[in-house]
Amino acid sequence: MPYTRCAVCKYFRRRCAPDCVFAPYFPNNNPQKFICVHRFYGASNIGKMLEEIPVQLRANAVESLYYEAKCRIQDPVYGCVGIISSLHQQIQIAESQLAKARAKIYFLDAKFTTVESTSSLDKSLIHQNRVDYVLDDPFNTLFY
Amino acid sequence: MRSQVPRSSSSCAACKLMKRKCTSGCLLAPYFQADEPKKFAMVHKVFGASNVTKILNEVPKSQRQDAVDSLVFEAEERLKDPVYGCIGAITSLQDKMFQLQHDLAVAKARLARCSTRTSYASCSTTSPFLLFDGEFGVSPFDNFFMDEGGLTTQFHQHPFP
Numbered sequence: 001m002p003y004t005r006c007a008v009c010k011y012f013r014r015r016c017a018p019d020c021v022f023a024p025y026f027p028n029n030n031p032q033k034f035i036c037v038h039r040f041y042g043a044s045n046i047g048k049m050l051e052e053i054p055v056q057l058r059a060n061a062v063e064s065l066y067y068e069a070k071c072r073i074q075d076p077v078y079g080c081v082g083i084i085s086s087l088h089q090q091i092q093i094a095e096s097q098l099a100k101a102r103a104k105i106y107f108l109d110a111k112f113t114t115v116e117s118t119s120s121l122d123k124s125l126i127h128q129n130r131v132d133y134v135l136d137d138p139f140n141t142l143f144y
Numbered sequence: 145m146r147s148q149v150p151r152s153s154s155s156c157a158a159c160k161l162m163k164r165k166c167t168s169g170c171l172l173a174p175y176f177q178a179d180e181p182k183k184f185a186m187v188h189k190v191f192g193a194s195n196v197t198k199i200l201n202e203v204p205k206s207q208r209q210d211a212v213d214s215l216v217f218e219a220e221e222r223l224k225d226p227v228y229g230c231i232g233a234i235t236s237l238q239d240k241m242f243q244l245q246h247d248l249a250v251a252k253a254r255l256a257r258c259s260t261r262t263s264y265a266s267c268s269t270t271s272p273f274l275l276f277d278g279e280f281g282v283s284p285f286d287n288f289f290m291d292e293g294g295l296t297t298q299f300h301q302h303p304f305p
Binding site for chain 2: 052053082091102
């Protein structure tokens with residue numbers, strides 16, 4: 001079986017031990033991943049972080065570090081905090097729009113309920129032929 | 145006899161932590177004051193001092209404070225959540241955004257039904273409200289706008305499928 005070093009050990013030109021903490025997460029066919037992460041975090045910090053995390057979660061930790069590093073490359077000032085800030089703003093806008101939509105629904109519902117109840121009142125008044133009542137009804141303009 | 149020159153106590157938090165002399169040209173001193181040692185300690189633990197210096201060197205001076213604030217935030221999140229860091233916050237905000245978009249779509253559909261219902265109702269009756277339609281037909285929300293597809297976000301993909 002040919003000996004292959006992980007991307008980290010290849011970068012540092014050192015022997016890749018069988019129990020290398022980086023090897024499962026930085027395969028040698030993707031050197032860019034380590035270069036990206038190493039640029040911001042440093043290999044020893046990454047190694048320390050991985051050692052403090054349960055084995056089953058290390059892959060996710062590496063992916064999140066990689067993602068944050070890519071964000072920082074795209075936006076050297078804000079990194080992924082720029083995305084968080086942008087999401088907060090969008091959520092604020094969406095919440096405001098939703099509140100307006102719900103208020104408008106309430107308004108239209110109330111309008112429909114008033115129209116319906118007035119129309120059923122009209123019908124019952126016509127049916128009962130209660131002219132005097134109709135004249136007293138302030139909303140009925142048919143007789144004005 | 146001891147020297148009468150007073151000991152300098154103006155080292156920034158970075159130089160204090162790294163036990164080195166803080167010079168007048170120290171890049172980190174303006175952003176890591178001596179009275180905030182924890183701030184630099186967090187950033188140092190996650191990124192390392194030399195990486196922070198490199199990052200700040202790549203950023204215009206006017207934006208360095210913002211860069212430091214974002215690094216401090218990221219470091220804080222990473223220490224709180226060593227596995228996901230800021231990505232955890234992004235994921236939960238995205239989930240909230242998806243829920244809001246869904247709620248907006250439901251509200252939009254309901255608005256469309258309400259509008260149809262009220263216009264049919266006002267047309268099909270001899271209600272006196274017909275005469276007031278100009279007044280009641282103009283709602284306080286006529287300036288309200290909702291785009292067709294709901295809100296868009298620049299963060300279209302979930303980071304971890």
